[in-house]
Ligand SMILES: NC(=O)N[C@@H](CC(=O)O)C(=O)O
């Protein structure tokens with residue numbers, strides 16, 4: 001028996017498109033399904049200024065295959081030298097939707113990120129004034145903090161003080177992985193939102209470590225205990241508009257994932273919506289999928305939902321997703337949930 005679910009076309013509020021040959025390979029995987037995406041700026045060198053964001057946006061649109069519609073929403077990478085006036089101009093002209101805070105050293109290509117949070121205070125104040133959201137990679141980088149605690153400690157030591165010191169600053173806690181993060185969002189007002197990835201709704205830390213190390217399940221923030229995965233599923237399927245989809249689809253060539261010092265990132269652009277349909281159905285919450293994937297994100301960013309729709313279909317046959325996609329930079333493994341999925 002087939003069943004179908006038609007929803008507004010979704011958007012991806014946290015995506016890595018990279019650049020050059022890799023971008024050409026992964027862009028269609030997203031644009032096929034998603035109307036818009038918040039495009040993360042952690043290129044080498046990073047996308048810091050409004051002019052760099054405009055140039056990157058042009059490269060994305062040039063790489064978009066004929067006949068596909070997709071609107072990349074650009075993000076500026078916050079450095080200690082970022083000029084508040086450049087940020088304000090890029091926002092006013094529509095070229096930049098948000099600013100991204102990476103604590104220096106927290107994740108892939110974050111070396112130019114922030115060490116001394118006082119130095120970015122003028123930028124944050126300007127953003128609060130103009131209503132421009134701050135997207136955060138919420139992990140501290142202190143060597144003495146256990147990697148599984150880095151998100152919770154970031155909330156206490158960095159995020160909460162920043163929010164208290166900057167009234168009106170709108171913040172998206174990106175790719176949350178803990179019950180503490182979901183609780184922090186719930187305890188505050190609509191100035192705070194959070195993205196949740198597809199893979200963090202599916203894997204816990206056992207998937208990475210039991211029965212041999214699985215590099216394609218390694219991402220940052222690293223997946224936590226099962227109780228945290230369950231807290232994320234509860235948040236995503238709750239209908240609470242402060243939680244929305246950001247896949248954090250983060251392609252790396254297999255050669256650099258299957259490596260003595262493997263890169264962090266799961267590539268989920270290809271199969272995200274079928275996997276989410278599976279997760280939401282298992283939680284008896286298919287009726288909440290449209291809100292999570294297509295409505296809550298635009299509402300947070302003050303945009304209208306997409307006009308068009310997508311239709312998900314469930315059949316009796318497990319869907320055969322490609323194991324890898326080819327890129328000019330080498331093959332990239334598509335996230336494997338580890339169970340059969342009947343949605344496509
Ligand atoms: N999530 C990841 O594990 N990796 C991302 C960076 C990020 O979002 O932290 C990447 O750019 O590869």
Ligand SMILES: [Zn+2]
Pocket residue numbers: 107137174175220221
């Ligand atoms: Zn991140």
Ligand SMILES: [Zn+2]
Pocket residue numbers: 014015016040248250
């Ligand atoms: Zn990311």
